[in-house]
Amino acid sequence: MDIILTDIVKKSSTTLGRDMAEESFSIEALDTDLLIIGGGTAGCLAAVEARERAPGLRVTIMEKAHIDRSGCLSAGMNAINAYIHPGETPESFTRYVRFDALGLVREDLVLSQAREINDVVRRVEGWGLPIKKDEQGNYLRRGRWNVSINGEYLKPIIAQAARDAGAQVINRVAATNLMMKDGRVAGAYGLGVRDSKLYAIRARATIVATGGASGIYKPNNDGSAHHKMWYSPFNTGAGYTLGLRAGAEMTSFEMRFIALRVKDIIAPTGTLALGFGAPQVNAKGERFMAQRFADWGGDGSPTPLRVYGPVQEVKEGRGPCYLDTRHLTPEQVRNLKAAYLDMYPSIVLYWAANGIDPSKEAVEISGTEPYIMGGHCQAGYWIDVGRRTTLPGLYAAGDVAGGAPYKFISGCWAEGVIAARSAVNDLPSLATPPNPDKAQMEAEGERIFAPRRRFQEVGEGVAPSEMEERLQKVMDEYAGGVSTFYEMNAERLEVARHHLQRLEGQVKYLMARNPHQLLQAQEVIDRLLVARAVVEHLVHRKETRWPGYQTRLDYPQRDDERWLKFVNSIYDGETGEVRILERPYQQFVSGDRYKPKE
Amino acid sequence: MTVLIDKKKCNSCKGLPEPRCVQNCPGDLLSLGSEDGKAFIWDARDCWDCMTCVKLCPRRAITTKLPYVLADYKATLVPIAGKTSIRWTLTDKEGQVEQFESVTLQPKKKEARP
Numbered sequence: 001m002d003i004i005l006t007d008i009v010k011k012s013s014t015t016l017g018r019d020m021a022e023e024s025f026s027i028e029a030l031d032t033d034l035l036i037i038g039g040g041t042a043g044c045l046a047a048v049e050a051r052e053r054a055p056g057l058r059v060t061i062m063e064k065a066h067i068d069r070s071g072c073l074s075a076g077m078n079a080i081n082a083y084i085h086p087g088e089t090p091e092s093f094t095r096y097v098r099f100d101a102l103g104l105v106r107e108d109l110v111l112s113q114a115r116e117i118n119d120v121v122r123r124v125e126g127w128g129l130p131i132k133k134d135e136q137g138n139y140l141r142r143g144r145w146n147v148s149i150n151g152e153y154l155k156p157i158i159a160q161a162a163r164d165a166g167a168q169v170i171n172r173v174a175a176t177n178l179m180m181k182d183g184r185v186a187g188a189y190g191l192g193v194r195d196s197k198l199y200a201i202r203a204r205a206t207i208v209a210t211g212g213a214s215g216i217y218k219p220n221n222d223g224s225a226h227h228k229m230w231y232s233p234f235n236t237g238a239g240y241t242l243g244l245r246a247g248a249e250m251t252s253f254e255m256r257f258i259a260l261r262v263k264d265i266i267a268p269t270g271t272l273a274l275g276f277g278a279p280q281v282n283a284k285g286e287r288f289m290a291q292r293f294a295d296w297g298g299d300g301s302p303t304p305l306r307v308y309g310p311v312q313e314v315k316e317g318r319g320p321c322y323l324d325t326r327h328l329t330p331e332q333v334r335n336l337k338a339a340y341l342d343m344y345p346s347i348v349l350y351w352a353a354n355g356i357d358p359s360k361e362a363v364e365i366s367g368t369e370p371y372i373m374g375g376h377c378q379a380g381y382w383i384d385v386g387r388r389t390t391l392p393g394l395y396a397a398g399d400v401a402g403g404a405p406y407k408f409i410s411g412c413w414a415e416g417v418i419a420a421r422s423a424v425n426d427l428p429s430l431a432t433p434p435n436p437d438k439a440q441m442e443a444e445g446e447r448i449f450a451p452r453r454r455f456q457e458v459g460e461g462v463a464p465s466e467m468e469e470r471l472q473k474v475m476d477e478y479a480g481g482v483s484t485f486y487e488m489n490a491e492r493l494e495v496a497r498h499h500l501q502r503l504e505g506q507v508k509y510l511m512a513r514n515p516h517q518l519l520q521a522q523e524v525i526d527r528l529l530v531a532r533a534v535v536e537h538l539v540h541r542k543e544t545r546w547p548g549y550q551t552r553l554d555y556p557q558r559d560d561e562r563w564l565k566f567v568n569s570i571y572d573g574e575t576g577e578v579r580i581l582e583r584p585y586q587q588f589v590s591g592d593r594y595k596p597k598e
Numbered sequence: 599m600t601v602l603i604d605k606k607k608c609n610s611c612k613g614l615p616e617p618r619c620v621q622n623c624p625g626d627l628l629s630l631g632s633e634d635g636k637a638f639i640w641d642a643r644d645c646w647d648c649m650t651c652v653k654l655c656p657r658r659a660i661t662t663k664l665p666y667v668l669a670d671y672k673a674t675l676v677p678i679a680g681k682t683s684i685r686w687t688l689t690d691k692e693g694q695v696e697q698f699e700s701v702t703l704q705p706k707k708k709e710a711r712p
């Protein structure tokens with residue numbers, strides 16, 4: 001049967017397989033100019049920018065959830081963590097980010113997003129975001145680069161802006177693979193989460209903005225609390241695997257993000273440390289950051305050291321560690337709770353449930369399981385300053401894009417804007433791709449629906465949650481998870497590699513009992529491939545660049561002579577190998593790479 | 599972490615193509631029961647506790663519950679979301695009540711764009 005692509009408003013629907021039998025799947029074929037995969041922080045801004053630049057352009061967002069509350073911003077936000085306040089410049093910002101990332105970042109990328117940040121923040125304020133002001137009417141500072149906001153409603157605000165700009169939104173379709181045609185990206189395939197259809201969306205240009213990956217490692221909490229994690233448990237690394245499977249070049253997966261968080265409830269600590277001036281103390285009451293990391297700035301040390309520090313305290317018997325909040329007045333505690341309600345309400349409930357008053361007892365902290373993301377760290381697509389990936393026709397923005405840490409919300413917005421601008425500029429040279437390959441489409445459908453077929457035909461197998469747990473255990477124990485103080489050596493990584501290869505062989509036994517499990521099956525398949533790339537990156541970097549994030553027991557020193565460079569990778573879908581390559585570091589901004597200021 | 603859904607209060611947002619909670623859960627965790635037609639959660643363990651569904655439920659049928667492994671029994675946190683602000687009522691396990699209100703949306707401004 002022929003698949004005819006029609007305009008997005010006239011959706012066509014055809015069925016492949018045996019006479020609409022249960023095990024068949026139907027195909028929804030759509031056509032657009034610019035496809036944005038992931039309608040989150042970066043994706044919504046990309047949509048607005050594209051429509052404003054090119055009002056006639058058909059812009060389509062493919063979103064796994066519903067753009068009103070999807071992704072990291074689901075519960076809201078209470079600060080914009082990257083902003084260039086008066087007295088600072090994009091250069092001073094880049095200098096700081098370089099210091100924070102221990103001397104190795106893509107300075108060209110950091111600079112380019114820094115130049116957009118203030119403009120994009122003002123734009124979102126114009127859409128209705130309440131930004132707090134000081135007495136002079138300037139944005140209220142919360143630390144050197146931060147602005148306090150009332151951001152509970154932030155996600156609906158930017159989602160509405162995307163709709164108002166005229167973007168088409170297809171909610172509840174999870175991207176599963178890129179559509180490839182003649183060596184370029186020609187759109188994407190997705191699983192209809194509600195209708196269990198295969199979506200084939202053909203596009204001239206595609207922006208991937210699916211966020212980073214959680215759930216690669218065993219989380220801090222397990223059982224009934226296993227999703228009590230900081231990063232969105234629903235950002236499962238799909239954007240990385242779309243690119244990996246199509247042969248895109250990735251960078252810095254070894255720079256894992258381990259966040260310093262409130263123990264158990266895993267709430268962000270920036271609200272406490274920056275917003276309320278709480279220093280870290282150990283069980284003996286010592287301000288260990290000030291003592292042991294004085295050269296780096298004590299409590300102002302680079303982010304990896306601020307998690308490495310307390311983890312070492314615990315390891316060496318001086319834990320638990322705390323953020324000391326005992327100086328807070330009752331009014332400040334109230335303000336603190338109000339700030340959390342805008343972003344992470346469960347900590348307020350947690351304190352009320354356990355009778356915790358932060359003005360009377362210090363708040364216990366811990367490191368999280370490692371996340372893979374390019375927003376706080378720099379794991380992601382290797383891109384040029386226009387946010388073009390190495391695959392023609394594909395752009396990346398937000399946590400899925402690599403090389404530029406310290407993005408947070410505003411940097412993700414900036415990248416969405418930059419990626420959209422590049423895509424719009426490049427469109428004249430990107431012709432409408434030919435009709436998708438029917439064989440490719442069928443193969444993708446077979447791949448996605450295999451776990452459902454297994455349930456129908458065999459009736460037993462591996463549940464996605466079982467495979468997820470297994471993967472997380474392997475990564476935790478052998479690739480530097482929470483239980484091993486994030487440390488690793490070549491031998492342990494080799495064991496991880498071996499187990500992951502074996503798990504890969506188990507994918508064919510994945511079974512989905514219902515549509516939700518079918519989605520979960522895709523998620524664990526994605527997580528597994530991300531994990532494999534992470535391990536290869538960790539194996540390759542033979543130094544300790546980012547203590548905590550990447551601690552090699554067998555190479556404990558930072559080694560600028562040999563390792564001041566990026567570790568990149570390309571996955572070969574045919575052989576299943578992750579090939580590693582190295583890319584040089586380039587300095588664009590003057591100054592000592594290990595100093596926060598000139 | 600999870601949410602509790604009061605089946606007596608849930609009317610599955612009659613008249614809407616999908617109940618608000620089902621439509622908006624960022625993790626696709628909610629669905630309508632095929633037998634009783636009421637919202638349910640596929641797997642209680644998988645909730646991230648963003649409270650989206652709790653804020654959106656017009657009948658206040660959904661409450662957030664912290665897993666017992668993390669938190670004592672009895673405290674509650676109830677949001678009431680208005681058009682431009684949100685009000686929270688926090689009750690600790692001793693029954694002490696605290697209220698918070700925060701602005702969520704301000705009037706749109708004409709964009710001054712370069």
Ligand SMILES: Cc1cc2nc3c(=O)[nH]c(=O)nc-3n(C[C@H](O)[C@H](O)[C@H](O)COP(=O)(O)OP(=O)(O)OC[C@H]3O[C@@H](n4cnc5c(N)ncnc54)[C@H](O)[C@@H]3O)c2cc1C
Pocket residue numbers: 037038039040041042043062063064065067070071072073077078079080081082173174175176209210211212230231232234235236238239268343344375376397398399400407408409410412
């Ligand atoms: C709890 C928390 C609090 C934070 N607090 C702050 C703060 O106060 N200030 C700050 O500046 N930063 C904060 N951050 C960081 C910031 O929110 C993120 O860095 C940023 O939002 C990431 O933007 P993104 O567009 O890359 O990802 P997201 O905004 O998460 O968007 C990704 C989108 O892709 C969708 N998606 C995922 N997979 C697929 C798929 N297969 N197909 C289709 N769509 C898919 C998701 O559903 C989502 O909509 C916080 C993060 C978290 C998790």
